[in-house]
Amino acid sequence: MKTNDLILQTTTKVVLFIIILFSFHIFFAGHYTPGGGFVGGLLTSGAIILLMLAFDMKTVSQILPINYIYIAATGLLFAGGTAAGALFFNVPLLTHAFGHVDLPILGDTALHTATIFDLGVFLVVVGVTMTIIQTIGEDE
DSSP states (O other): OOOOOHHHHHHHHHHHHHHHHHHHHHHHGGGTSSOOHHHHHHHHHHHHHHHHHHSOHHHHHHHSOOOHHHHHHHHHHHHHHHHHHHHHTTSOTTOOOEEEEEETTTEEEEEEHHHHHHHHHHHHHHHHHHHHHHHHHOOO
């Protein structure tokens, strides 16, 4: 039986980008306010799940041909690398470095290694969540 999901699909196309933009805002605001890689990753996974609900998994896998296990593994490398990187400089575990750089267009910008760690957490959360959802939702 074919269902008519025109309203859900049209709304999803608009809301998807709003959720993704908000998840990036939460990700980058995580150093100074609540949020960060975990919450941003959950929001991104929620947006992809909404896309899977509006369309089917086969369509979404054609739009996003991503192996989420590789995404999670890359996130583990980022998070583990920044955590262990402190040991190479003989400082305590998870000690992060930061500095200010004057970029041509952006001006004075703060750079933190904590952002790389949060990116790792973000990728792990998206990878693991989407792997679980795809495993549960498979028809085979």
